[in-house]
Amino acid sequence: MKRRDFLKVSAGASLTLAGLKLRVGGFFRRAYAQTQKPPELPGSLGAKEIPSVCEMCFWRCPIVAKVKGGKVVKIEGNPKSPTNGRGGKARVCARGNSGVKLLYDPDRVLHPLKRVGQRGEGRWVKISWEEALDEVAENLKKVKEKYGPHAIAFFDHGASAKPLREVFKALGTENYSNEPAFFQCVGPVEAACINTLGYVASGTMQYTDMANARAILLVGSHLGENVHVSHVMDFVEGLSRGAKLVVVDPRFSVAAGKADLWLPIRPGTDTALLLSWINYVLEHGLYDREFVSRYCEGLETLKKAVKGWTLERAARLCDLPQDQIEQAIKLLAAARPHVCIHPGRHSAWYGKGDVYRHQALLILEALFGGIGTPGGLCFPTPISLGRVQAVKEAEVEESEEPLKGKYPFCDPFPGSPTHEIIKATLTGQPYPIKAWGICGANLLQTIPNPYQTMEAIRKLDFIFCFEIYPTENALWSDIILPDTVYLERYDDVYVYDSVPQCYVTVRQPAVKPLGEARSPFWLAKELAKRLGLKVFRTESEVEILNERLQGLGLSLEKLNQEGGLVVLPAKAAYDRENFRNVFGEKGLKVKLAIEDFEDEDFSPVPIFEPAPAPPEGYARLIYGRVPVHTFSRTMNNEWLHHEWPENQAWINDEVAAKLGLKDGEEIVLENQDGKRSFPVKVKVTPGIRPDCIYLSHGFGSRSSKLSRAYRKGASDQFLITHYVQDPFMGASSHRTNFVRIVKGGKVLNLPELRPLPPEIPRFKVSSARESRRATRRRKKARKSYPIEGC
Amino acid sequence: MVKGRDLWILAEAFLYPEETWKEIFSHLFSLAQVLGLPLPEDLQVKNLRELQAEYTRLFINSPYSTPVPPYASVYLSLDRRLQGEGYEQARAFYRQAGLEPVEEGELADHLAYELSFMALLLEEGRFPLLGRFLSEHFLRWYPRFLVALEQADPLPLYRLLGRIVLAITHKLQEVVHEKAGLS
Ligand code: SF4
Numbered sequence: 023m024k025r026r027d028f029l030k031v032s033a034g035a036s037l038t039l040a041g042l043k044l045r046v047g048g049f050f051r052r053a054y055a056q057t058q059k060p061p062e063l064p065g066s067l068g069a070k071e072i073p074s075v076c077e078m079c080f081w082r083c084p085i086v087a088k089v090k091g092g093k094v095v096k097i098e099g100n101p102k103s104p105t106n107g108r109g110g111k112a113r114v115c116a117r118g119n120s121g122v123k124l125l126y127d128p129d130r131v132l133h134p135l136k137r138v139g140q141r142g143e144g145r146w147v148k149i150s151w152e153e154a155l156d157e158v159a160e161n162l163k164k165v166k167e168k169y170g171p172h173a174i175a176f177f178d179h180g181a182s183a184k185p186l187r188e189v190f191k192a193l194g195t196e197n198y199s200n201e202p203a204f205f206q207c208v209g210p211v212e213a214a215c216i217n218t219l220g221y222v223a224s225g226t227m228q229y230t231d232m233a234n235a236r237a238i239l240l241v242g243s244h245l246g247e248n249v250h251v252s253h254v255m256d257f258v259e260g261l262s263r264g265a266k267l268v269v270v271d272p273r274f275s276v277a278a279g280k281a282d283l284w285l286p287i288r289p290g291t292d293t294a295l296l297l298s299w300i301n302y303v304l305e306h307g308l309y310d311r312e313f314v315s316r317y318c319e320g321l322e323t324l325k326k327a328v329k330g331w332t333l334e335r336a337a338r339l340c341d342l343p344q345d346q347i348e349q350a351i352k353l354l355a356a357a358r359p360h361v362c363i364h365p366g367r368h369s370a371w372y373g374k375g376d377v378y379r380h381q382a383l384l385i386l387e388a389l390f391g392g393i394g395t396p397g398g399l400c401f402p403t404p405i406s407l408g409r410v411q412a413v414k415e416a417e418v419e420e421s422e423e424p425l426k427g428k429y430p431f432c433d434p435f436p437g438s439p440t441h442e443i444i445k446a447t448l449t450g451q452p453y454p455i456k457a458w459g460i461c462g463a464n465l466l467q468t469i470p471n472p473y474q475t476m477e478a479i480r481k482l483d484f485i486f487c488f489e490i491y492p493t494e495n496a497l498w499s500d501i502i503l504p505d506t507v508y509l510e511r512y513d514d515v516y517v518y519d520s521v522p523q524c525y526v527t528v529r530q531p532a533v534k535p536l537g538e539a540r541s542p543f544w545l546a547k548e549l550a551k552r553l554g555l556k557v558f559r560t561e562s563e564v565e566i567l568n569e570r571l572q573g574l575g576l577s578l579e580k581l582n583q584e585g586g587l588v589v590l591p592a593k594a595a596y597d598r599e600n601f602r603n604v605f606g607e608k609g610l611k612v613k614l615a616i617e618d619f620e621d622e623d624f625s626p627v628p629i630f631e632p633a634p635a636p637p638e639g640y641a642r643l644i645y646g647r648v649p650v651h652t653f654s655r656t657m658n659n660e661w662l663h664h665e666w667p668e669n670q671a672w673i674n675d676e677v678a679a680k681l682g683l684k685d686g687e688e689i690v691l692e693n694q695d696g697k698r699s700f701p702v703k704v705k706v707t708p709g710i711r712p713d714c715i716y717l718s719h720g721f722g723s724r725s726s727k728l729s730r731a732y733r734k735g736a737s738d739q740f741l742i743t744h745y746v747q748d749p750f751m752g753a754s755s756h757r758t759n760f761v762r763i764v765k766g767g768k769v770l771n772l773p774e775l776r777p778l779p780p781e782i783p784r785f786k787v788s789s790a791r792e793s794r795r796a797t798r799r800r801k802k803a804r805k806s807y808p809i810e811g812c
Numbered sequence: 813m814v815k816g817r818d819l820w821i822l823a824e825a826f827l828y829p830e831e832t833w834k835e836i837f838s839h840l841f842s843l844a845q846v847l848g849l850p851l852p853e854d855l856q857v858k859n860l861r862e863l864q865a866e867y868t869r870l871f872i873n874s875p876y877s878t879p880v881p882p883y884a885s886v887y888l889s890l891d892r893r894l895q896g897e898g899y900e901q902a903r904a905f906y907r908q909a910g911l912e913p914v915e916e917g918e919l920a921d922h923l924a925y926e927l928s929f930m931a932l933l934l935e936e937g938r939f940p941l942l943g944r945f946l947s948e949h950f951l952r953w954y955p956r957f958l959v960a961l962e963q964a965d966p967l968p969l970y971r972l973l974g975r976i977v978l979a980i981t982h983k984l985q986e987v988v989h990e991k992a993g994l995s
Contacts, residue, residue: 042832042835042836044820044821044823044824045824045827046820046823046824046827046925046927046928046931047820047928048914049823049914049924049925049928049929050906050911050912050913050914050925050928050929050932051911051912051914052910052911052912053907053910053912091900093895123891123893126893126894126896127893127894128878128881128883128886128892128893128894129876129877129878130894131873132872132873133872133873133917135868135872135873138861138865139865144874144875146865146868146869146872146873147861147865147868148828148864148867148868148872491876492873492874492875492876493875493876496873496875497875502873536894536895536919537917537918537919538917
C-alpha cells in the first residue's frame with residue numbers, strides 16, 4: 023500500500039484574491055511514493071473482463087467488456103452465449119463494438135441541464151442534481167394536483183426505463199408506458215400472435231427457428247440490413263444448410279439478394295398475396311392435415327372466406343407474374359412442416375389491415391404445421407425467476423375514459439397508444455395531459471408527424487427527459503437528466519428462452535459513470551422520495567437482481583463465477599402438449615378464425631383492405647435500415663458515422679431515365695403535404711419498383727448545430743406526416759406517405775409505369791393540396807408548426 | 813513575469829460561472845492589459861444566467877454536439893473521445909509531480925485542472941517539469957481548442973479568456989526556458 027497524504031495541496035496566499043475562494047484550489051492532493059506506473063501490456067491484453075449485455079440496440083447480445091485502468095478498452099461477445107457465441111467464437115456487430123465510442127463521446131449529456139430558451143431552441147444552463155430533481159418532482163406534483171394523475175404521461179423504451187416506469191405507475195397515471203416499440207412497431211404483429219397462437223411468437227423476441235428451416239418466407243424484411251446478431255446468424259445458418267428462400271419486397275433488399283425467388287410486390291397488397299396462397303394451399307391439399315385437425319380451429323370459416331382468392335386475382339392486384347406466385351407457394355409447401363413463415367417484426371405499416379396481414383402469415387404457418395416445429399416457429403421455455411420484494415409495484419386505476427378504450431385489442435400493451443396521448447395533449451380531450459417524461463425514445467424521430475408532436479409539446483406545462491445524448495428530446499425538454507450508458511449500470515436480469523439453448527445473464531457496470539450521469543434506479547429512487555412515494559424498499563440494485571436470480575438458485579456472485587451467463591436447455595421449444603398460452607391455458611390451440619375479432623365487429627379471418635396507392639406524380643415512401651446504425655440513435659457516433667455517413671434515395675432505373683436523373687445526382691424529396699427533405703443523392707437501380715422511393719431510416723438530422731449527422735442525407739421521418747391508426751390496438755402507420763422529386767428547384771412528377779387496377783383506390787391528391795393550403799393559412803396565422811395528419 | 817495567481821484565476825474562469833464571475837473577469841481584464849492583448853469592444857454580459865448559458869453551450873452541451881469540450885483528450889486522441897491518450901498523458905504528468913487529481917464528477921484533463929497544475933508547478937519552481945508539460949502536452953492541444961472556440965462564435969468574454977491563456981502559456985514557456993536553461 024502506498025502512503026498517501028490526503029491533505030489538499032496548499033495553493034499559497036495567491037488563492038485568496040480579494041476574499042474569493044477559488045474552487046480550483048482543491049483539485050489536487052499530494053500523493054507520496056508515487057512513482058512510475060508499471061508498464062502496461064498493449065491493447066486489451068491483461069484487461070479485466072466484465073460480462074454484461076449490449077444495448078447498442080434492443081437485441082441484447084451477451085458481451086464481455088474488457089476494462090483496463092478503469093476504462094473500457096474493447097467489447098467482445100460473451101463466448102458462453104449459445105446465441106451470438108457459437109463454435110467457440112462470440113460475435114458482436116459493428117454497433118456492439120462501438121459501445122466504447124458511445125461511452126467516451128464528448129457530446130454525451132453528463133450534467134443535469136435546464137432549459138433557458140424557447141422549447142425546441144436547445145439553450146440550457148447546467149444545474150445541480152438537487153435542483154433538477156426538485157424541479158421534476160414539483161412540476162409532476164403540481165400537474166397531478168391540478169389535473170389528476172392521468173394528466174402525466176411517460177414515453178419510454180428499453181431497460182433503463184423500467185425503474186422510472188414504477189414511479190409513474192405509483193403516481194397513478196394510466197399513461198405510464200407509451201412505448202413507441204409497441205405503438206410504432208411491433209403492436210400489430212403482437213396482437214395477431216396473441217389472438218391466433220396464444221403467445222407472442224414475434225415481438226421483442228422472435229421465436230423463429232430459421233437455423234433448422236428447409237424453406238423461409240420473408241415479407242418486407244430488413245434481415246441482414248437490421249443486424250441482430252443471433253437472428254442473422256440463424257438466417258445464414260438455415261441458408262447454408264440449404265433452406266430455400268422466398269422474399270416478397272418492392273425493393274431488392276439484402277435478403278432478396280440471397281433469395282431463390284424475389285417477388286417485387288406492389289406495396290400495400292401483401293394480404294392479397296397471402297390470401298391467394300392460403301386458398302391455393304387449401305384447394306390443393308398442400309396443408310398438414312394432421313396438425314390442422316389436431317391443433318387448429320376455424321378451418322371451414324377460413325376456407326369459405328378465402329374462396330375466390332385465385333392466384334390470377336392476386337397477380338393482378340400485387341403486380342406479380344402468376345407463375346412466380348405459384349412457384350413460390352409450391353416451394354414453401356414442399357418443405358412443410360419445416361417452413362419458417364417469418365411473422366415479421368416492424369408491423370405498423372398502413373394502419374388499416376396490418377393485423378390482418380400478420381394474421382394471414384401465421385395462418386399460412388399453421389397450415390404448414392410449422393408451429394412448435396423445428397424450422398418453423400418455436401415456443402418460449404418458461405424460466406422462473408424469483409419474486410421481487412424490494413420493489414412495490416403499484417396497481418394503476420384506469421381513468422373513466424381510458425385512452426386505449428377505442429382499441430379493443432390494446433389491453434395486453436402497457437400504457438396508451440402514443441398518438442392518443444399526443445391528441446389528448448393537443449385537444450384536452452377526453453382529458454387534459456400536461457406533463458410528459460421521456461426515457462430512451464426519441465419522439466420526433468420515431469412517431470409519425472413530428473410537427474404534430476412539436477405542437478403538442480408546446481402545450482405542456484412541463485416536460486423532462488432522461489438522456490444520454492442531447493437529441494431532439496433534449497431540445498424540447500424543460501429539464502434534461504444525464505443517463506448512464508449501459509456499460510456504467512445494472513439493469514434487469516436477462517432471460518433468453520428460445521432455441522438453440524436458453525440462458526440467463528445480467529447487465530452490470532464495467533466502469534463508474536462519467537461526469538454526473540446517474541443510473542435509472544438511482545434516479546427513480548430519488549424521485550420517488552421527493553414525490554413521497556414508497557416504491558423501492560432497497561437502496562441497492564444488486565439486492566433486486568439477487569431476488570430475481572434466487573428463483574434459479576443463483577446470485578449475482580455465483581453467476582459471475584460462471585462467466586456471467588448460465589445456459590439452460592430449451593426444453594419447451596417444440597413441446598406442443600405442455601405449451602401454456604399467455605392466458606395460462608395448457609395445450610396449443612391455433613385459431614384460423616378469431617371469434618374475439620368478430621365480437622368486436624372485425625372480420626374473424628384476414629381480409630384484404632388495399633392501402634391507398636400513390637397520387638399521380640408521386641411514389642410511395644418506403645424505408646429501412648442499414649446494418650451499422652440503430653434507429654436514429656447512432657448517426658452521430660464517430661465510428662459508425664465514418665462507416666455510413668449518409669443515406670441515398672433509391673429510384674427505379676426506368677423512372678430515372680424518363681426524368682433524366684443520374685446516379686449520384688442530388689435531389690430533394692417533397693411529400694404530399696409539401697414537406698421537403700434535405701438534399702439527398704440518388705441511387706438509380708432496377709432493384710426498386712417504379713412506384714416506390716426508398717430511404718434508409720434515421721439520417722438527415724434536423725439539428726442546426728455542429729453535428730456530424732446534421733444534414734447528412736434525407737430524413738424519412740420528417741416526410742412521414744400522414745398516418746392512419748390501426749383499429750385493433752392503435753399503432754400508427756409509417757408507410758402511408760408519398761413523395762415526388764424536386765431537382766434544381768423544379769418539381770418532377772413521377773411517370774406511372776405500373777398501371778393501377780381499379781380495386782385499389784388512390785390517396786386523394788385534393789386532400790393533400792387542401793392540407794397544403796391549410797398549412798399556408800396556418801402559417802399566415804403565425805403558427806410555426808401546423809397540425810396535420812389523420 | 814507570469815505569476816501563479818494569474819494561472820489560478822484563469823483556471824477558475826474556465827469553470828462553470830458562479831456569483832464570483834465579476835471579480836474573476838475583472839482580474840482577467842487587467843491581465844489582458846499586462847499581456848498587451850486588445851480588449852474587445854463589447855464585453856458586456858447581461859447577467860450570470862447569460863454567462864452560464866454560454867458556458868453550457870460552448871463547453872458542456874449543445875444540441876447533438878458540444879462545440880468546444882474543454883478536455884485535452886478530445887484534441888489529442890485520434891477519435892475525439894474522453895479519457896483517451898490526452899487524459900492518460902495529463903495524469904502521467906501529475907503522477908510525476910507527486911500529485912493526484914481529485915476527480916469529483918469532472919475529468920482530470922479538464923482545462924481548469926491543467927491550468928491549476930501549471931500554477932502549482934510555477935509556485936513550487938519546478939520549471940523543467942513545467943516546461944515538458946507545456947511542450948509535450950498542453951501546447952499540443954490548447955491551440956486546437958482555441959480554434960474550435962473561435963469557430964463557435966463565443967461571447968467576447970470567452971474569446972478573450974481563450975486568447976489570454978494562449979498568450980500567458982507562451983510567456984510561461986519563455987520563463988521556463990530562461991529559468992531551466994532549456995533549449
Ligand atoms: S445486434 Fe449488435 S447492437 Fe444489437 S445487441 Fe447485438 S451486438 Fe449489440
